[in-house]
Amino acid sequence: MKHHRHHVKSNTFDHSIKVAYLCFRHHKRFHMKMDLEELIRGALLHDYYLYDWHDKDPSHRFHGFTHPKRALSNALRKYPNLTRTERDMIRRHMFPLTLIPPKTKGGWLICLYDKIAAISDYLGKKTP
DSSP, X not given: OTTSBOSTTOBHHHHHHHHHHHHHHHHXXXXXXXXXXXXXXXXHHTTTTOSOTTSSOGGGXXXXXXXXXXXXXXXXXXXXXXXXXXXXXXXXXXXXXXXXXXXXXXXXXXXXXXXXXXXXXXXXXXXX
């Protein structure tokens, strides 16, 4: 993931770490009654699509719409015991670009913090 450019000034590894950190901070600050490990796993795997979508490849044309499904497929190959919540976080993190919203609290958190981290990435900031 360190070798795949993501947003202008980051790669998928750094971006996913940022999202995981923001989720961790939120979990601690608001004393969430959600499994922290599950939340962090979903955050770390939400962009586990394993390619540079900036490459001129026709399969990357609709990246924003298709990469959540590819990330989930890759994650399940490597970690077949992902929970329903982790799967929801990975598959639904691009809402509202993808039309189906998350079904879990963790899915909504990844959705929110993915957007915040993306803006931070574009601005070249390490941590928002």
